[in-house]
Amino acid sequence: MQQRREFIIKGRVQGVGMRPFIYQLATGLQLGGWVRNLNGSVQLQLEGDQQAIHRFVQLLKNAPPLTAHPVFVDEQLLEPTHETGFRIRSSRTTTEADIHVPPDYFLCPDCLRELNAPGDRRYAYPFINCASCGPRYTLIRQLPYDRPNTGMADFPLCPACHSEYTDPMQRRFHAEPVACPECGPQLSFENLNQSQQGSQALQTTLELLQLGELVLIKGIGGYHLCCDATNSEAVEHLRQRKQRPHKPLALMFPSVGDDELDAVRAELHVEATEAAVLRSPARPIVLLRKRPDSRLPGLLAPGMQELGVMLPYSPLHYLLLARLERPIVATSANLPGEPVLTDAGEVNRRLADVTPNRLHHNRPIVRPADDPLVRLIQQRIRPLRLGRGTAPLELELPQPLPRPLLACGGHMKNSVALAWEQRIVISPHVGDLDSPRSRETYARTIADLQQLYAVQATSLVCDHHRGYFGSQWAAAQPLPTCPVWHHHAHAAVLAGEYPQESRWLVFTWDGVGLGEDSTLWGGEALLGRPGDWQRVGSWQPFRLPGAERAAREPWRTALGVCWQSDTRWPGAPAGVDLLYGAWQKGLNSPLTSAVGRLFDAAAALLGLCQRASFEGQAPMWLEQLAWQGEHPGIELPLVAEGPVWRSDWMPLLAMLLDESLSTADRAHAFHASLARALLAQASELKQQHGDFAIGLSGGVFQNRLLCELIMQQSQKFGLRIYLPQQVPVNDAGLCYGQIIEARARLQSQ
């Protein structure tokens, strides 16, 4: 039977090769009609055999283009017009904004084949791409997504590319970054004594890497600092140059074998879910466990059993690694905490002391995007950092918003979020907001998101901490601001991700954040729902001698808890009388209940880490050590103080200093005890308050061992426990929680 149907398809349908895909599909099924872009969505009319139309829809839903996420939102039956051919109509812009900005994609298998096919005109061309792969977010200046609005504006298409670009039967129909060696971007290499172009530039880079030299390499979302990861001298040199003694370095492995992972498997354990995410179009850095027989230098990540690993994602990376045949260090080229560098001039100026060797290219990076980072925690892949390929992260909100909001996020590991109607968009990782460059990037990211999505926020949401740059930025804007408590935002993340649960007990464990009572929270259990949280669980407070310095120097918190509990710590640093005096008087020694700081104290007491050279070092090292240990942990006292149940950390100290146990066992016992304390609070609170879902939120729950111990032990209590899955569990997810929390409060006003 003949019929004509119209479909409106939303979701991620632009910049993903949707129209040529639809064209080819419709033509193949001998359907008539047309397709066009309608701002952010696709409007499609099909005419022909009813069965064929049905088949079309099935195929599009089940096997869309690699990076597309089509969502059919509307369908209606029309009068047949007897249209036989299928055509692509020109885009129509309307005033209603439903824009979806695609993130940056990896190199698709089709392009990879061409890259490696000696006869192809794009053979070994490092900027090959098509309508379903290549850079997007980092290339788009503004929407609509057309070539003149991208970083490719200055590369006029050659006739051959032009015909591919305009032919709906070709994979490169309207592939905006399309390029070839004739008309597209080129590589260039420079150092003190040479400068080269094109394949020679790549060759020199290769040779230098083989010699153990450092090279700065321009990629998709910024520059990487690279060296041969199998060469410990090179790695040591890189660490010295980057002034980064311990922070784990990310690795990029060559793609080898049927599933690209043979080289990775030679050094690391890869579970099925990890393999899938390694190969996903986002190509994130995945934390993987080293094999016992791995020959990689320990210096890549001192103190760690795990390494951050990714596969090549751009054609340049494929070419480089295929020829190098060994993994490279690919760490973002920046100063600590700052956003990744994207501009050749800035790289030359700011990283002059790091290495003179630079592999540039002339395709502009319009905006930075660091590599995203994920970890398998509690059987699921969870994001720890959003970036190239995963951001902007577009999610649906559980309820619509009355007006557009912008969430300023936290101060460290910042991301920001723009939300309107029932949508929220989270930016890539911006960084720590202490440096002028981070702050510039921050303001630019905010302006950018609003411009890209054509949505202007009319209210701002920020943290209550007035020292956060986001709060200061918000105060300087001519818009109403809704401050949200740090841990309320952490808690709201779960309520946002799992709207089927209506009553929560969320454990918000992190470094520190400003609490409602002006002390530093970080070990709280919050009961309720967005807009209505009540603190019902916490830890016995302790002081941080030297305040912010304690976050970088775990020995301070260790001393603080020893002083408070009259514990003798044989390994205590000497010459601390002055600090003791200050601690006694509470001078620059604020009170906190932060579990993240207890991890610091434990790492110091075990002699693992007295001074952290990067954020999170002490807890990370403690977790890694604990994996090698075994101990069921100890019971910690739980005391009611008004409505708040407080766990007491004091008995942990004697256990941590108990030399009859190995350090690994003690580290494990610390984790297990914390898990038990959490569950003791939960079951006590359940008796008191009735049913709720349990959430784990805050940076502490990046700890896989802790999460798994909690889950294991929870089974006997019959509790429903959730961890965030789409949004980072650490402060990068705060912006999302801020929106959920603010919406609830706007509602109740």
Next chain:
Amino acid sequence: MTKLTDTHISLAHGNGGRLMRELIEGLIADSLGDRLLDIENDAARIDLDQRDAELLITTDGFTVKPLEFPGGDIGSLAVHGTVNDLAVSGATPHYLSLNLFIEEGLEVSLLQRLLCSLAKAAGEAGVKIACGDTKVVPRGEGSGVYFATTGVGLRPKSLQLGFSHIQPDDRILVSGPIGDHGIAVMLAREQFGLRGDVRSDAASVLAFTRTASEFSGLRYMRDPTRGGLATVLHELHRATGLGVRVYEPQLPIRDQVKTVCEMLGYDPHYLACEGRVVAIIAADQADSLLQRWQQLPNGGRAALIGQLNRHDTGVVLETELGGERVLEELEDDPLPRIC
């Protein structure tokens, strides 16, 4: 001459009677000696030749705990604070007024030491005490003694200083190590029981401001007291709209001050100084002013610490490793932000 025979101040020393006369004549006038102009009249006549000069006046109140600390006390501070406010304005101070608010129960011998110290500081700065007043407040309503001084001085009309003269690319100089006063007072107040070897920098900065005033390229001077250097830099940024860039490795900070700051987690940029000047000067004269300052007594560690520019959007600290950090405006009670 009348002598004050009591060992402690009582409320009666403020009631206008005999005891008060004893206090003023027997202690205050005696201690201030030749720095004191006149105690006979209700108002004092002061001599100022202002043909080529402008008359400047400033006032300040002084509260400090403890009253005496290594390197100074509230008496010398009451002179230096007001003298330095005039000095950084480009003026030569000539007269001070002096108000005392004494708490009932203060030891007379302590008061005497403070007044002698005040007289000595006034002598060194070349100022006379023109007038004054004394009040005694009930026990518990003061913290020993408060001083208030008002100073008048003359500034040559030819000397043009102010934010409006500042140009991008001007240099920032500081006359000596920062934070000594803040740390010395804090250590003394908290009685950590340490023999702290940090002494307050409290002193008159007249030698520095006079030298600087000889330079045609001098734009502006300021003493980094409460809120420290960071606060002066923020004022500069706010008033001029220019970026302020400071090179951390150039900042003069004594090792002992650094050690205490590191141990306690304080940031020396926010610590008060009571004897330092920050000067803004044209780039081409910065080095010669620096040399002149370095030759002055106490000027050995004067330093060129930064410059103004058009591109920074705030106060930026360039760190040793080439990193950059925004130097925040002082918060009342800065809380950690690392999460």
